[in-house]
Amino acid sequence: MTTLTRPNTIKNVAIESMLPAVGGFPPSDRELFLAGYGELCRIDLSGKSALEICGGHGKLATALAEQYPQATVIGLDLYEVSTPEIKQKANQLPGLSFTAGDAFDLSRYADESFDLVFGQAALHHLSHDLDGLCKQVLRVLKPGGRLVFIFEPMGHNYLVAAIRAMRMAKYELVDESNLYISQLERMKFCGFSSCEIQMFNFLGYPMKAFSDRFGWLCKLVQRVDAYLFSSFPKIVRYGANANIVFTK
Ligand SMILES: C[S@@+](CC[C@H](N)C(=O)[O-])C[C@H]1O[C@@H](n2cnc3c(N)ncnc32)[C@H](O)[C@@H]1O
Incomplete structure (x- = not known):
């Protein structure tokens, strides 16, 4: 089953404390990041293992390890x-590396070694071989384990598609492409x-x-977006940015 949703705002002090892991992304995307970090913390990771792919400087893996000091968290x-x-x-x-x-x-990791694999601003850097990626991740995920991507650009939104096409033409986004629901x-x-997408x-996209x-003004527009998404379900597919949650 593939579902399109627009989660409600998360109010949770522990999850909000992870927000510095957003790094340089715009504050107007706060709700998206809170929802994404909520997904990472959906199950208690104490005694469990998580792998971040495309982890960059490691801020998010660190924030997750701080939430769950008893977890094994690897940033790759x-x-x-x-x-x-x-x-x-x-x-x-001790659990963070x-x-x-x-x-x-991911051949260095044994079969079914992770409860969670995740990435932030990651999947659109890997979209040239999604089948290959799935093969790797499905092998290392435990049954019932989850693959979570946070903050991905969706090409159904015409403004995203136009702006990113211009940036690609200027070679500003060399290894990136937008994502489409059919690919997911x-x-x-x-x-x-x-x-779940x-x-x-x-x-809210131009408000960035x-x-x-x-x-x-950004907060106001975010509320308008939440209202539009809940009142007119057909426009949900035109959201500019997505968190994506796969369950094995
Ligand atoms: C937009 S950055 C996101 C970094 C980090 N997740 C964040 O939120 O700040 C994309 C990252 O993906 C990494 N990357 C791209 N292709 C990769 C691959 N095939 N394997 C591992 N990392 C990759 C890049 O080195 C870069 O650090």
């Missing part, structure tokens, strides 16, 4: 983590039992440009 990216602050956290949190490697080659449905059929940002200066 093509490049080594170099930030001193994150390296220090990895020394303090980072490694350089390719998300398309195909991923689901690789062997996941369900796929949480859509955000309809009118103003979110530093007009925070109040």
Whole structure:
């Protein structure tokens, strides 16, 4: 089953404390990140294992390890983590580690070794071989384990498609492509039992440009978006950004 949703705002102090892991992304996407981090924390990860792919500087893996000091959390990216602050956290949190490697080659991990695999701003960097990615992830995920992607651009939104096409033409987005619901449905059929696509940002997408200066306006537009998505379900597919939750 593939479902399109627009989750309600999460009010949870522990999850809000993870928000610095958003890094440089616009404050107007706060609700999307809260929903995404809520998905990472949906089950108690104490004593369990999680793998972040395309983890970049490691902020999100660190935030998750701080939530669950008894969990094993591995951050994987093509490049080594170099930030001193994150390296220090990895020394303090025994379950947290980072490694350089390719998300398309998880052969170093045993079958069914993770309860959670996740990525932030990741899947649209891997979309040239989604079948290959699914094969790798499905092998290392435990039965019932989840694959969660946070903050992915969706090409059904014409404004996203136009802006990103311009940036691609200028070679600003060299290894990226927008995602489409049909691709996510195909991923689901690789062997996941369900796929939830949480859509955000309809009118809110252009607000990103103003979110530093007009925070109040962004919040208002986010509320309008939530109303539009709940009142007119047909427009949910035109959300600009998505969190995607696959369950094995
Ligand atoms: C937009 S950044 C996101 C970084 C981080 N997740 C964040 O939210 O700040 C995309 C990251 O994907 C990594 N990446 C791209 N292709 C990859 C691959 N095949 N395997 C592992 N990491 C990859 C890049 O090195 C980069 O750090």
